[in-house]
Amino acid sequence: MRKQRTCLGILAATSAIGLVAALMTGCGSDAEPSGGVRKLTFAASTFGDPGRGPQLTQWIDEFNKSQDKIEISPAAVPYPTFGQTVLTQMGSGKGPDLVRFDMPEFEAAADAGLIAPLDKVVDVGKYDLLKQPDQFMVHDGVRHGIIFEASNYAMFYNADLIPKPPTSYEEFVSTAKSLTKGDVYGLAFRQTEAEEAGVWQDIFNYVHGFGGAWSDGKSLTINSPENLKGLQAYKDLYDANVIPRGADAATFRRMFAEGKVGMELNNGGYVTATRGQNPKLNFSVAPIPFPVRKQGAILAPIVINEASAGKEEAATFIRWALEPQNQVKLQEVLGASSVATTTQRSARSLEQTPFLTVFDELTESSLPQVVLGFEAKTPDIRKVVVQNVIAALQGKADLKSALDRAQQQATELVG
Structure with missing residues (x-):
């Protein structure tokens, strides 16, 4: 087991508002079952997704209908504050019973001892788990999570604006520039x-x-020449004014759905959301046209809160979710994402969405968005890196100096 630390050592306490505050004031489950029914809370940012959220709720309703002693209530927590809100609550012995984490927060929570081990409550040998992404669910021989969603990044493009997708970075840049005119932008990113x-x-x-990495597994490599090259490409696109500067993700994703953004790099979960915003949008997907075929993936584990009073009931839900028929239904809801186990895309889904195979073929070259060797410190490293990269975008420092400073600050953080 990892050495446990208080969650407050990972993130400063934060206050939550509205539904989040109401949800997180205590542990999600009833301390005592009400009328013989144990009520549990499952928190995930995806429940607030306008495309997938309602379908995920219906999927959970199927579990509730199959049970007479357990009831799961989905709780949507906004993505920008999700990790900080939930980690802080779990660190104080509260929070939801079940959580869908992104990898950085999952690693931090596992390292702090905030997640209940699953080895004794879920027999993973019964299921055909995806090997490549599943390896990141186990730490020091202890399983802390089961993949809820594995979603590879690819290039989304408006097929009406871009009949033939770019296959190199140079084509990517020229396409973004040629499309940018009036209120239409060639590209968008945060x-x-x-x-x-x-x-x-x-x-x-x-x-x-561009062939870089945040670490070599033992030491941080934030300011490596390869990282500088890749982030310079990102900055060059920012400087070229081919993106809607200042627009947040919700805004430019709506613009993509409205035909006002030509390309975006995003994960498979975005397929369903895009269709939810505009079912008539003619868009497709291709591999990201960068020099090296290696991209990020959203690995989102489902975990049980160590502080939950309903761990066994929460494990019952995870075991139900892993059953083949429920995995297939979950994958249909998630769209172009994969789930924990090997499933077959239906002929109907492939007919409706031929580019599903693009995402599936990227699994072996996709990586979770953590700093290998420093997984639990990823949120801290991320903050330092992003602050310095944004400073370079805004002209407050040149990019090389910004990465040198991020390297120094992050190295001091990890000690």
Whole structure:
């Protein structure tokens, strides 16, 4: 087991508002079952997704209908504040019973002892788990999570604006420039400190797509020549004014759905959301056209809160979710994402979405968006890197100096 630390050592306490505050004031489950029914809370940012959220809720309703002693209530927590809100609550012995984490927060929570081990409550040998992504669910021989969603990054493009997708970075740049005119932009990505986690996801593709990495597994390599090259490509596109500067993800994704953005690098979960915003949009997907075929992936584990009073009931839900028929239904809801186990795409889904195979073929070259060897410290490293990269975008420092400073600051953080 990892050495446990208080969650407050990972993130400063934060206050939550509205539904989040109401949800997180205590542990999600009833301390005592009400009328013989144990009520549990499952928190995930995806429940607030306008495309997938309602379908995920219906999927959970199927579990509830199959049970007479357990009831799961989905709780949507906004993505920008999700990790900080939930980790802080779990660190104080509260929070939801079940959580869908992104990898950086999952690693931090596992390292702090905030997640209940699953080895004794879920017999993973019964299921055909995806080997490549599943390896990141186990730490020091202890399983802390089961993949809820594995979603590879690819290039989304408007097929009406771009009949033939770019296959090189040079074509990518020229396409973005040629499309940018009036209120239409060739490209969009996150570039504000307010969307720290999202910026990290976006720049991850540029770093690894140009042969870089945040570490070599033992030492940080934030300011390596390869990283500089990849992040310079990201900055060059920012400087070229081919993106809607200042627009947050919700805004430019709506613009993509409206035909006002030509390309975006995003994960498979975005397929369903895009169709939810505009079912008539003619878009497709291709591999990211960077020099190296390596990209990020959203690995989102489902975990059980160590503080939950309903661990066994929560494990019952995970075991139900892993059953083949429920995995297939979950994958249909998630769209172009994969789930924990090997599933077969239906002929109907492939007919409706032929590019599903593009995402599936990227699994072996996709990486979770963590700093290998420093997984639990990823949120801290991420903050330092994003702050310095944004400073370079805004002209407060040249990019090389910014990465040198990020290297120094992050090295001091990891000690």
